[in-house]
Amino acid sequence: MSDWDFHTIIEPFRIKAVEAIPNLTRAQRERALHAAGYNLFKLLADTVTIDLLTDSGTGAMSAAQWSALMIGDESYAGSRSFVRFEAAVHRLTGFPYIFPVHQGRAAERILARTVLPPGSVVVNNTHFDTTRANVEQAGAHAVDLPVAAAADPTDTSPFKGDMSLPALDRALDSGVTLAMLTLTNNAAGGQPVSMANIEAVSARCRAAGVPFFLDAARFAENAWFIHTREPGFADVPLPTIARRMFDLADGCTISAKKDGIAHIGGVLATRIPEWADAFRNELILGEGFPTYGGLAGRDLECVAVGLEEALDPDYLRYRARSVAYFAERLESVGVPVVKPPGGHAVYVDAGRLFPHIPPEQLPGQAFAVAMYLEGGVRGVEIGSLMFPAARLQLVRLAMPRRVYTQAHIDYVVEVAARVVARARSVPGYRIVTEPPFLRHFSATLEPLPTGG
Numbered sequence: 010m011s012d013w014d015f016h017t018i019i020e021p022f023r024i025k026a027v028e029a030i031p032n033l034t035r036a037q038r039e040r041a042l043h044a045a046g047y048n049l050f051k052l053l054a055d056t057v058t059i060d061l062l063t064d065s066g067t068g069a070m071s072a073a074q075w076s077a078l079m080i081g082d083e084s085y086a087g088s089r090s091f092v093r094f095e096a097a098v099h100r101l102t103g104f105p106y107i108f109p110v111h112q113g114r115a116a117e118r119i120l121a122r123t124v125l126p127p128g129s130v131v132v133n134n135t136h137f138d139t140t141r142a143n144v145e146q147a148g149a150h151a152v153d154l155p156v157a158a159a160a161d162p163t164d165t166s167p168f169k170g171d172m173s174l175p176a177l178d179r180a181l182d183s184g185v186t187l188a189m190l191t192l193t194n195n196a197a198g199g200q201p202v203s204m205a206n207i208e209a210v211s212a213r214c215r216a217a218g219v220p221f222f223l224d225a226a227r228f229a230e231n232a233w234f235i236h237t238r239e240p241g242f243a244d245v246p247l248p249t250i251a252r253r254m255f256d257l258a259d260g261c262t263i264s265a266k267k268d269g270i271a272h273i274g275g276v277l278a279t280r281i282p283e284w285a286d287a288f289r290n291e292l293i294l295g296e297g298f299p300t301y302g303g304l305a306g307r308d309l310e311c312v313a314v315g316l317e318e319a320l321d322p323d324y325l326r327y328r329a330r331s332v333a334y335f336a337e338r339l340e341s342v343g344v345p346v347v348k349p350p351g352g353h354a355v356y357v358d359a360g361r362l363f364p365h366i367p368p369e370q371l372p373g374q375a376f377a378v379a380m381y382l383e384g385g386v387r388g389v390e391i392g393s394l395m396f397p398a399a400r401l402q403l404v405r406l407a408m409p410r411r412v413y414t415q416a417h418i419d420y421v422v423e424v425a426a427r428v429v430a431r432a433r434s435v436p437g438y439r440i441v442t443e444p445p446f447l448r449h450f451s452a453t454l455e456p457l458p459t460g461g
């Protein structure tokens with residue numbers, strides 16, 4: 010472990026290639042927003058100054074990844090790049106059967122189609138929306154079993170991503186086909202899962218004969234939180250912590266667009282031989298031959314390097330610190346945030362910031378639009394627009410990996426301070442047109458008259 014003892018946590022890299030970011034006038038942003046129907050998903054990226062829409066596939070690759078890309082072996086079968094990819098995933102997880110896929114949801118689709126009969130039950134701390142959709146598409150039931158603290162944005166418990174063990178016991182008694190833990194728990198604020206909870210879920214599943222998989226998209230950030238927050242892990246190297254997490258499971262799905270720090274890619278892996286046979290057949294049907302699985306050889310190379318870089322302690326210290334710094338600074342200018350900050354994003358509690366906007370007038374969307382209008386910052390509403398029954402009106406400001414510096418964060422905080430200063434005059438929104446499902450991606454909206 011590194012012995013860094015300075016107050017300042019620096020970006021542990023220097024910048025070798027740069028990409029200019031757009032800087033529009035307010036009038037230009039107003040026009041762009043109007044043309045997008047006040048839906049930030051419909052903005053062209055060229056009209057966004059700081060893009061915090063997602064941390065998925067948006068990271069900056071390292072020099073080592075770019076050079077690995079050049080040695081990609083594009084052979085259809087048995088490519089050298091697959092051998093390197095398989096070895097990297099094996100070193101990380103220990104699983105014997107490893108399949109590349111084009112992204113996380115492809116792994117979820119293969120898993121759901123092959124092992125979930127109609128009417129079966131999958132339990133998870135909280136299903137990510139693509140996982141839930143794939144489980145339900147197979148005719149199975151996706152059941153979320155979060156701990157109570159996950160629902161309280163002011164609760165500062167260190168592992169709010171844990172699964173409720175009493176709820177798991179009840180579910181196992183009435184029949185479960187597959188148990189999953191999502192590390193970190195994206196749908197519940199990017200909160201980590203403790204090793205104690207992974208161990209407890211694993212033991213219960215083994216006793217009940219129920220296979221247990223990890224959705225390990227953010228395995229490295231979860232390992233960092235175990236290292237820094239859970240007693241007994243301060244001196245355990247991060248790869249050992251990660252390996253212990255995977256050792257407790259029978260398999261995993263991974264979107265390599267997060268902690269793989271790749272622009273595309275994913276993994277499905279298991280230690281169950283019969284499931285591996287079924288995965289292989291389904292993979293060939295939908296993704297490609299098992300040694301490329303819907304990816305180019307060069308993509309396999311980038312993932313292989315990225316999976317190792319993600320467990321670098323200097324990188325993870327900087328990553329966790331920048332998200333925490335972002336949350337602290339937002340709070341200091343009067344923006345309520347979900348606590349404690351997660352590993353990949355800050356979640357703003359817009360319902361508390363805008364008490365004058367009722368949930369049906371979409372306070373989360375109001376904050377997201379105000380941040381864009383004020384300074385070209387793009388986040389994503391996670392409230393009543395995305396989930397009509399949402400209990401909290403949140404906006405997620407996700408941090409792409411290795412992309413933005415502390416000055417960028419300070420700028421976003423300044424933009425937020427301006428929004429706070431005119432909070433009372435920020436309008437609510439109404440939906441003008443909406444599609445039959447996943448409406449947040451393509452709905453059009455309009456501002457309501459203020460004071461009305």
Ligand SMILES: Cc1ncc(COP(=O)(O)O)c(C=O)c1O
Pocket residue numbers: 065112113114115137139140191192193195224226264265266274275
């Ligand atoms: C926890 C989690 N699981 C699965 C996925 C799906 O991965 P992908 O977007 O690569 O299909 C995501 C993506 O955001 C995620 O956050």
